[in-house]
Amino acid sequence: MNTHVGSFQTHTLSLPQFEQLSQEQENHVLGAICYGMAAQIAPLAHGFAPPLIQVAMPVLGKAHTTPSGPADVDSICDVWLSPAPLEEGHRADIRYRHDGNTLFGTITLTESEVTATAGASPLQHCTERAYRQLFELLDTLGYPHVYRLWNYMADITGHSHGLERYRQFNLGRQDAFKACRRDVAGNVPAACALGTTEGPLAIAFLAGKTLSKPIENPRQVSAYDYPQNYGPRSPTFSRASLAHIGGNEILLISGTASIIGHRTMHPGDVQEQTRETLRNLEAVIQAANLQARKPGFSLGHLCCRVYLRHLADLAAVQAILHERMGAGCNAVFLQADVCRQDLLVEIEASAWLPA
Numbered sequence: 001m002n003t004h005v006g007s008f009q010t011h012t013l014s015l016p017q018f019e020q021l022s023q024e025q026e027n028h029v030l031g032a033i034c035y036g037m038a039a040q041i042a043p044l045a046h047g048f049a050p051p052l053i054q055v056a057m058p059v060l061g062k063a064h065t066t067p068s069g070p071a072d073v074d075s076i077c078d079v080w081l082s083p084a085p086l087e088e089g090h091r092a093d094i095r096y097r098h099d100g101n102t103l104f105g106t107i108t109l110t111e112s113e114v115t116a117t118a119g120a121s122p123l124q125h126c127t128e129r130a131y132r133q134l135f136e137l138l139d140t141l142g143y144p145h146v147y148r149l150w151n152y153m154a155d156i157t158g159h160s161h162g163l164e165r166y167r168q169f170n171l172g173r174q175d176a177f178k179a180c181r182r183d184v185a186g187n188v189p190a191a192c193a194l195g196t197t198e199g200p201l202a203i204a205f206l207a208g209k210t211l212s213k214p215i216e217n218p219r220q221v222s223a224y225d226y227p228q229n230y231g232p233r234s235p236t237f238s239r240a241s242l243a244h245i246g247g248n249e250i251l252l253i254s255g256t257a258s259i260i261g262h263r264t265m266h267p268g269d270v271q272e273q274t275r276e277t278l279r280n281l282e283a284v285i286q287a288a289n290l291q292a293r294k295p296g297f298s299l300g301h302l303c304c305r306v307y308l309r310h311l312a313d314l315a316a317v318q319a320i321l322h323e324r325m326g327a328g329c330n331a332v333f334l335q336a337d338v339c340r341q342d343l344l345v346e347i348e349a350s351a352w353l354p355a
Helices: 015-019 122-141 165-179 270-291 311-325
Strands: 009-014 029-036 052-056 064-066 069-071 075-081 087-091 094-098 102-109 145-154 190-196 201-208 213-215 240-245 248-256 303-308 330-335 345-354
Touching: 009 015, 015 029, 015 075, 029 094, 029 102, 052 102, 052 145, 052 201, 087 122, 094 122, 102 122, 122 145, 122 165, 122 201, 145 165, 145 240, 145 248, 190 345, 213 270, 240 270, 248 270, 270 311, 270 345, 303 311, 311 330
Parallel strands: 029 052, 145 190, 190 248, 303 330
Antiparallel strands: 009 075, 029 075, 064 069, 087 094, 094 102, 102 201, 145 201, 213 240, 240 248, 248 345, 303 345
């Protein structure tokens, strides 16, 4: 990673690289999401502590490229950087940094510290609390537009309090959207929701002062229009978000899987699910190019996070991605629980073009 940060950007760093950033580099870090099984992320040098969440997900395969080539690493970090001077703060349970145009924030809540009520589980309570705090922070600081959300929780498809946990999460999320007078359909941010091996509810978010464009997939029913057999409240996210940040047009694609309409396709077949997922990514890219100032997004230019339910599927999924996206496919593979039991793979992605 270069010392000078000349534009808004992201880098994928190994945990040791992240911990060894120079003070000059640290001054430009908006925030980070770190994946792996390390017990704790050591404090960075110079007493620096950017907003970050640590996600308990094993990193799979050759996950990171070093100057000498691919290397096996235990933990990796997605680091968001801005060339502008940053301000940081802490409000309620949220840590954040912003540069006057873009804000990155994180929030972590422990379910065991919350008591279930007759109408809501601890996860539902935590989710609503997190999102209410998020919207209140953005209203206070003047960042009205949420571009992207990352949601991670333990045992996402497990059942408790009479309901699947992902459905509990969707209840809490939508309750907060409505309470804070946010749209629950149409103008909603991109997002993912994945299951971790352990740990609290952990959320990271990217927001800005300029309006982004929600992108939908013509091959799929919009998630916010799912029928009630997927839960009492539909998921509140768009298939992608197209934002203008720091002179770039950035496509932020939500977690994408083998779904046509609203139904899972190819259950039990990870190879066909991967191919269907790539077709969905292509459909989202095509829809984004219709709204982009300079159409130019393509499958081969995506930076991907690939979530696999089973470690044994890694080689098969890697082979398909390399076949469709090229040998230089920019992807990190993580072991995670996808939000439906019959889904074996999910891919989220981002791409950048000069505006």
